[in-house]
Amino acid sequence: MAATNLKIARVHLTSRLRQTIVALLGVTFGISMYVFMNSFMSGVNDMQNVLAFTTLAHIHIYNDGPADNTNLVKKVYPANTAINIRNAKVIQYTEGIKNTAAILDLVRKQPEVLEITPQVNINAFFRNGGNKLNGTLSGVDVEKENKLFNTSQYMISGQWNNLQYRPDGIIIGADLAHDLSLNVDDNVNILTSDGVSRNYKLIGIFQTNIKSVDKAKAYINITAARQLMNKNQEYVTDLQVNIADFEKTAPVVQRIAPVIPYKVESWQMSNQQLEAGSKLRNAIAMAVSLTILLVAGFGIYNIMNMTINEKIREIAILKAMGFSSGDVTEIFLTQAIVIGVIGGLVGMLIGFIIADIVNHIPFKIGPLNNLPMGYHVQDYVMAFMFGLITTLVAGYLPARKASKIDPVEIIRG
Amino acid sequence: MEDKIALTATGINKYFYQPERFQVLVDINFSVKRGEFLSLTGKSGSGKSTLLYILSTMDTDYDGKLTINDEVLTGQSQNQLAAFRNAHIGFVFQFHYLLPEFSVLDNVMLPALKLGSKSKAEIEEKAYQNLKLLGLQDQALKLSSKLSGGQQQRVAIARALINEPSIIMGDEPTGNLDSKNTQIVFDIFRQLAAERGQTIIAVTHDEDFAKNSDRVIELADGRIISKN
Numbered sequence: 001m002a003a004t005n006l007k008i009a010r011v012h013l014t015s016r017l018r019q020t021i022v023a024l025l026g027v028t029f030g031i032s033m034y035v036f037m038n039s040f041m042s043g044v045n046d047m048q049n050v051l052a053f054t055t056l057a058h059i060h061i062y063n064d065g066p067a068d069n070t071n072l073v074k075k076v077y078p079a080n081t082a083i084n085i086r087n088a089k090v091i092q093y094t095e096g097i098k099n100t101a102a103i104l105d106l107v108r109k110q111p112e113v114l115e116i117t118p119q120v121n122i123n124a125f126f127r128n129g130g131n132k133l134n135g136t137l138s139g140v141d142v143e144k145e146n147k148l149f150n151t152s153q154y155m156i157s158g159q160w161n162n163l164q165y166r167p168d169g170i171i172i173g174a175d176l177a178h179d180l181s182l183n184v185d186d187n188v189n190i191l192t193s194d195g196v197s198r199n200y201k202l203i204g205i206f207q208t209n210i211k212s213v214d215k216a217k218a219y220i221n222i223t224a225a226r227q228l229m230n231k232n233q234e235y236v237t238d239l240q241v242n243i244a245d246f247e248k249t250a251p252v253v254q255r256i257a258p259v260i261p262y263k264v265e266s267w268q269m270s271n272q273q274l275e276a277g278s279k280l281r282n283a284i285a286m287a288v289s290l291t292i293l294l295v296a297g298f299g300i301y302n303i304m305n306m307t308i309n310e311k312i313r314e315i316a317i318l319k320a321m322g323f324s325s326g327d328v329t330e331i332f333l334t335q336a337i338v339i340g341v342i343g344g345l346v347g348m349l350i351g352f353i354i355a356d357i358v359n360h361i362p363f364k365i366g367p368l369n370n371l372p373m374g375y376h377v378q379d380y381v382m383a384f385m386f387g388l389i390t391t392l393v394a395g396y397l398p399a400r401k402a403s404k405i406d407p408v409e410i411i412r413g
Numbered sequence: 414m415e416d417k418i419a420l421t422a423t424g425i426n427k428y429f430y431q432p433e434r435f436q437v438l439v440d441i442n443f444s445v446k447r448g449e450f451l452s453l454t455g456k457s458g459s460g461k462s463t464l465l466y467i468l469s470t471m472d473t474d475y476d477g478k479l480t481i482n483d484e485v486l487t488g489q490s491q492n493q494l495a496a497f498r499n500a501h502i503g504f505v506f507q508f509h510y511l512l513p514e515f516s517v518l519d520n521v522m523l524p525a526l527k528l529g530s531k532s533k534a535e536i537e538e539k540a541y542q543n544l545k546l547l548g549l550q551d552q553a554l555k556l557s558s559k560l561s562g563g564q565q566q567r568v569a570i571a572r573a574l575i576n577e578p579s580i581i582m583g584d585e586p587t588g589n590l591d592s593k594n595t596q597i598v599f600d601i602f603r604q605l606a607a608e609r610g611q612t613i614i615a616v617t618h619d620e621d622f623a624k625n626s627d628r629v630i631e632l633a634d635g636r637i638i639s640k641n
């Protein structure tokens with residue numbers, strides 16, 4: 001009996017091939033657009049994350065500096081007391097992070113944490129003869145820094161690992177090197193804000209293609225940095241933490257922030273524009289592709305309605321012969337499902353092809369060579385699911401109408 | 414078998430509400446024996462077709478009681494009635510109502526496939542027998558829409574017979590046919606009633622058709638005026 005219903009559904013689909021194809025094309029188009037739009041958006045998002053995480057860790061721990069202590073008097077006296085303080089100054093506060101070993105230990109114990117690296121970041125002038133440029137000098141744990149940020153893959157000359165053995169070595173950004181007229185093996189002078197000046201040997205040049213980094217960043221060994229700052233072997237200004245899933249920083253931050261007496265900041269907190277951008281892109285992709293699917297759904301609804309109006313006498317006779325309402329629903333719903341499944345499969349394939357073609361379109365801006373594209377299984381699964389749901393809804397309404405046909409009314413005319 | 418009752422209608426009343434309340438059938442009481450060939454006649458608007466659709470179980474909006482093969486059908490659900498029609502009632506309409514995209518054979522087989530009490534091979538065998546009975550065995554694999562009107566009506570009869578229903582109902586079964594085809598259809602009905610004991614109830618305008626059946630029930634203004 002189910003086989004009979006299927007057979008009727010099949011004959012309906014194949015005997016009116018043109019309409020079936022039009023309905024199929026609607027679904028195919030909707031789903032391929034859904035796949036393409038979402039692949040494109042996730043490609044852009046992935047790209048942006050890669051770019052962002054070349055210099056950004058998932059969680060950043062640092063000393064936020066002293067609180068606003070310009071008016072200590074108001075803590076003691078009532079609020080309406082007249083106070084006159086001029087030229088307030090902070091005499092002394094702790095720089096950097098104290099008790100680093102304990103914090104490193106604590107953070108490493110969190111199950112989500114992949115790696116943590118200490119940094120000594122120094123604002124400094126880079127000098128080569130008459131050229132003087134401001135930038136950040138980063139004292140890093142060479143091995144761990146590479147694990148977090150893949151710094152070694154951005155090297156355009158020299159070896160990243162050499163920094164480990166060269167307390168006098170420095171690796172600087174390509175644009176900074178260019179602006180200072182520096183080549184590998186040249187000397188560069190560093191002047192810190194405390195007035196300490198020291199020469200380093202340029203042992204490597206890196207290029208991340210992010211201008212702000214390439215123009216103003218340099219790396220030295222963390223030990224050398226401590227020496228430069230005249231600090232002890234525990235001295236650290238920043239701790240950079242990477243976790244397994246960069247989207248899920250919130251629980252880790254919540255857990256460790258209360259027990260660490262420094263600022264614990266996730267990348268989402270410090271870069272809300274990135275987060276907003278990727279959410280908005282996802283919303284746009286979703287809106288556009290759902291609209292397309294909705295239009296395809298209306299197409300199916302129309303075609304099914306037409307089919308049912310044309311076949312109203314046949315439906316009446318089927319019911320007269322003993323087909324139940326359920327059978328009639330099944331016959332027409334089957335057609336919708338077949339259209340949905342075939343349209344979905346073809347749509348995923350075409351979506352993939354379009355994505356692949358667009359992926360090869362040249363787009364040479366910044367670090368990009370061609371348009372970015374993400375290939376995620378979940379985009380395809382979602383597209384298929386949405387397509388199927390749309391066709392089911394679009395098919396169910398006419399099918400229910402068909403099942404409610406009163407044979408007497410139709411046959412008697 | 415001659416005296417067993419196939420169908421009983423007791424106190425059937427039916428109203429139309431559009432455009433205004435109007436009683437179409439007034440207190441209809443009669444029964445039909447097994448193997449009887451019954452004609453329902455009457456002028457247009459006499460209610461004969463309305464009565465047939467009530468007897469066919471498709472129209473459930475009536476007062477009274479309908480019993481077929483000792484089973485009370487009044488009050489059953491639409492799906493139960495659909496299953497009952499499938500097994501016990503065959504239909505022949507004025508217009509053939511074949512499914513145009515299916516072959517003749519498929520059209521004939523459909524009700525039996527729906528019933529599902531026999532294997533597909535048996536059903537096919539039976540369908541060929543029925544087509545042969547109606548002289549259509551050569552047309553079996555053609556699309557039903559390619560046949561002539563008389564042939565299509567005979568296919569519809571073959572379809573009505575496929576589940577060996579105890580009752581065959583016809584609504585002007587010969588209304589669209591020429592005299593030659595009318596004669597063929599009539600002879601088939603006669604034969605079915607006589608040889609297989611199948612009950613035939615046909616609404617007809619055709620005087621000759623009615624005259625030659627076993628019994629004629631004539632309706633006028635919703636009442637039975639003769640049961641002869």
